[in-house]
Amino acid sequence: MIRFKNYMLTALSLIVITVGCNEWDEHNKPSHEALNETLFQAIKKTPELSQFSEYLVATGYDQVLASSRSFTVWAPDNQALATVSADITGDAEKLKLFIGNHISYQEYFTESANPSVRIKMINGKNLTWYGNRLESAGVVSANEYVRNGVLHVINEPVIPRQNSWELLLASSAGPKQLAYLQSLTYQDFVDSLATQTGVDPNTGKPIYEPGTGIVTRNRFLEEAIDISNEDSLHTFIILDDNTFNTEFTRLKPYFTTKTGNQDSTARLASWHLAKDLVVRGVFTPDALPDTLVSKFGVKVPMDKSAILETHLTSNGIVYVMKAMNFRLKDKFPPIIVQGELPDGFSRTDKNVNIHYRYRDWASGGADLRVWNHGIAQFNVRYKIDRLYSMSYKVYWRTVNDFVDTTYTNATANPPYAHLDAFQQKLVIDLKSIYVSGAPAPQKDFNYVKVNALKANPANNRLKYLGDYKLDNYRSLYLFVVAGTATSPNTLNPIEIDYIKLVPIF
Template identity: 45%
Template sequence: MTVKYNRILLLVCVVAALLGCNKYADETKVNNEALEQTLAQLIRETPTLSRFNELLIKTGFDKVLEGSKMYTVWAPDNQTLQALDAGTLNDAERLKQFVGNHIVNLSYYTNTPNPVSRIKTLNGKYIKFSATQFEDAGLLSANKYVSNGVLHTINKIVLPRQNVWEYVSSTAYKQKAYINALDYQAIDSAKAVQIGLDPVTSKPIYQPGTGIITRNLLFDRVGDLRNEDQEYTFILLTDAAVDAERAKLKPYVQGANNDETERLSSLHVIKDLVIKGNYALQDLPASIVSADGVTVPIDKTAIIDTRITSNGTVYIMSTANVKLSDKIRPVKREGEQPDGFSRTDKSGNIAYRLRLNPLSGQQFNDIYIFNHKIPLFNVRYNLKELYKVPYKVYWVAPNDVQTVAFRQRFAINDPLSTAFAETDVPLKNYNQVFVGDYVPAQFGGVTAYVVAANNGVDATNSINVDYFVLVPQLP
């Protein structure tokens, strides 16, 4: 009886196993059928996508979707494509941009975003994809996979968006003209034809007229608004608002001539209206700190329009009202971060130190130059930009080693200048010391020096600097 029961049980198990194998075989068969198709074939064989298939053929993307690379397609169905304008349909380049806006490299399923993915399309623009949406289009169907990717069907056409600069260029606001005026010509060595080397500098000599490209001071400074790979928040001011900001700043950015002053006033206003990172309206804070560290107040009641672009958001505002004190700020340089010395053979006499301030209990770094025996030895610091405003100059020079007093002098542009008097460097003084006043003749960069006493005596022509700072005196 037991043997008979075991045989029956074995038979049941075999049958169950065979049925399980058949079920697995059916699933495998379905998967294999899908994996034998390409995206081009799947779209071609889907009746509701016949219009999109026609556009694929017309633009050549059908051949792309026949390839072995992986793609994801968000295809508008036939009913949706009825809304596509004739201007796009009849313009080969616009049509190619439109179709390419619905295709990306690699496979993206609805469980991919977390919660939203920003993905570069085949036309170079970016789209945003979530579990339920492609940009502002809803998903009619999703996650149909084939050998070379995934197909989703959407209920709205998604036209390529302008990027920030394309949108600004399409407006009539003065800010566009002010940015265009910041263009300049430069040489791209990769595109220029080299015809020799300068015998003195050994720098390449290029054939005149080759490799010339147009660059822009604003884009160089804060980021290229045409760059689709970077997201921005950009403030586009009304004409009255941008002119008010320029007029407020113009007295402090006086250049060598009027044209330079005009360019500088534009650059130093607009540079702080370009913010890296995309702030949605609901996420805009009360103020934003620009790339240059300038605090820009955001009055949401002054926003008169909002434009979403392919690489960020443009807020059109009727005011900016950036404080001069936030724009024109103290210029501080750490002593231990010099740009050079009057001689290069004294490295053994230069110490970069980590010290302890006994008054505050805080550590600090400084530079200490000793026993160099060179009259008027100096250390150099390049200051990139000073506004045309009076500055008071201070330094901290702790002199926590020597017992012999020494003197040092601050100088700007000429280390031999005596516009600043020599200043005593007392022992163990951790406070700021006023060393003089300075008024730039015009806006621009300067070179600052800390100069040793005019003697070669050990311990009496040392140099010591924790930091120095130029503090603007605004009206």
């Protein structure tokens, strides 16, 4: 009897649940008539969307929304469209961009936003859907489901914004910065985009129709941040001419090239300024910190009182500023050369004597040791590309954790002893090969003792070697040179954790 009662209770529960589910499904299920309609048909029959319907026909999007693909449409009602300027509605290209800013592929319901979702519209722009609004446009009615998508009605038009690159090109705020960035534009040939007209019988290479396959590119967009990319979000800074000139003048001395090549110096200084005027992420005025960090790790000071203009773009935010006081120590941080990353060695037959050692105390987790090579003044070469024209304090960190014996040379005059130490030196030169005394290098810091770590923990610290001044912006080479002795092993090893060049201002 009890079992029968339990059975009946379970059956009744299932009936209630089933009926409830069916009622909920019926509530959310679109009508049979709606499933036979396309988005365009649904819009066309809605009186408050009559103007939007006309614009769909004028732009050709009526045919798009009549197709079998799935879309979501956020249709501004007639009252909203009455606020759109004639500059947009009277220009076919602008009107198509505008209407395309209200249509996306795929289906987005109010519950698709959790709490928001970034959606690419059919015109290539990205907008934020919050469920109850698209950007700032509020939803009047939502989730009308038809055969090929979803229709929402909104109470404001969503005007397409320029991306940051388009805004810069149209702006009059920073002509010097714009002129420099435009100077980085070049033409590139892409064979896959060109029209082939034949094949050269002599070379077998394809012949292309003149003028085809030409693509316009810009080095700033390629090598800094692509502020024309609609799928990226960033904060971009435009400097007025006075500020651009001020910062350029501060940087220019550190990019001195050979005498008379002022164009090269100006180009290098301009790049070093412009590359740090873009930051990943959108920092609105209410959330703008006093310091941002560029892609290249440079601190960018943001003085709110220096902001002249603020522009929201389709892929971020743009500030026009009348001051940008970069700190030189942020623009020119210390240069670290890791010992375990050499450019080469003075001999190629000593690989067995070169040890890349993993050490938990080492910068980067490893150091370099050359041991038992038996070569007087064996050396390790490091290359620094694009070193700034300025003065530096030069340091190195060398940790002697392997030589702990005393060697005495009694035959020398006078006799000498090495106590728990070996000698090595740092040489800086413009040439890629170090040969002692022929000719003299740019800078020879002379031999210094590398004392055993066990003798004094201070031996583990950074050691100051001296100062070095580079007159021209260029590449150069650093050499860590072993002692002049060939034996025993304890006299001429090499050990280098890292070399550090600290700019002097």
